[in-house]
Amino acid sequence: MLKRKEEKEHEKILDVDASMQGSLEFSDPVNLRINGKFEGNLRTRGVLTVGFSATVSAKIEGEEIIVGGKVNGDIYAAKGLTLLSSAVVKGDIKTSSLEVQKGAIFEGTISMLEEKMSLREVSRYLNIEEDKVKQWALEGRIPAIGEKDELIFEKEKIDAWIKGAK
Numbered sequence: 001m002l003k004r005k006e007e008k009e010h011e012k013i014l015d016v017d018a019s020m021q022g023s024l025e026f027s028d029p030v031n032l033r034i035n036g037k038f039e040g041n042l043r044t045r046g047v048l049t050v051g052f053s054a055t056v057s058a059k060i061e062g063e064e065i066i067v068g069g070k071v072n073g074d075i076y077a078a079k080g081l082t083l084l085s086s087a088v089v090k091g092d093i094k095t096s097s098l099e100v101q102k103g104a105i106f107e108g109t110i111s112m113l114e115e116k117m118s119l120r121e122v123s124r125y126l127n128i129e130e131d132k133v134k135q136w137a138l139e140g141r142i143p144a145i146g147e148k149d150e151l152i153f154e155k156e157k158i159d160a161w162i163k164g165a166k
Helices: 002-010 119-126 130-139 155-165
Strands: 013-016 019-025 031-034 037-043 047-050 055-067 070-072 075-083 088-090 093-095 098-100 105-107 110-112 145-147 150-154
Touching (some): 119 130, 119 150, 119 155, 150 155
Parallel strands (some): 013 031, 047 055, 055 070, 055 075, 070 088, 075 093, 075 098, 088 105, 093 110
Antiparallel strands (some): 145 150
C-alpha cells in the first residue's frame, strides 16, 4: 500500500484544460490529459488521454493513447490506442493494439504494426554497434520509441530512415 502511494506521488501527470497551439514533445514519460483545444503536433511518452470535451487537430505520436473526444489528424500509438464510445477520429491510425468501443466514430485507415525490433535486433540489422544505435535514438537521429533502457524500433520506420539516409 505504501509503495503504491509513493509511486502515485512520483507519477507525472499533466492535465491541460486550455486552448493551445504549436508543438508539444515530452521526452520523459508523462500521463497527459487534454480537456480543451489543441492544434499542431503532439509527441508523448506514457499515456495520453484526449478527454471527452477535447478537440484536437494534430499529428499525434505516443505510446498509449486513449481518445474520448474529437481528433482530426493522424495517430501513431506504439503500444496501443483506445477509442472510447464518445470518440470521433478523422485521420489515419498506426498502432500495435486497437480497442474501439461501440459508438466510436472513425474515418480513415488503420495499419496494425507488426514488426517491432529491439536495440540488439536493429544493431544487427544495420550492422552498427548497439551503443551507437542507442546514442542516435536518444538524440532523435533514428526513429525509436521508449526510454534509455527500453527502446523499441519499428522495422517500417527503420527502413524508411535507411532510404532517407542515402
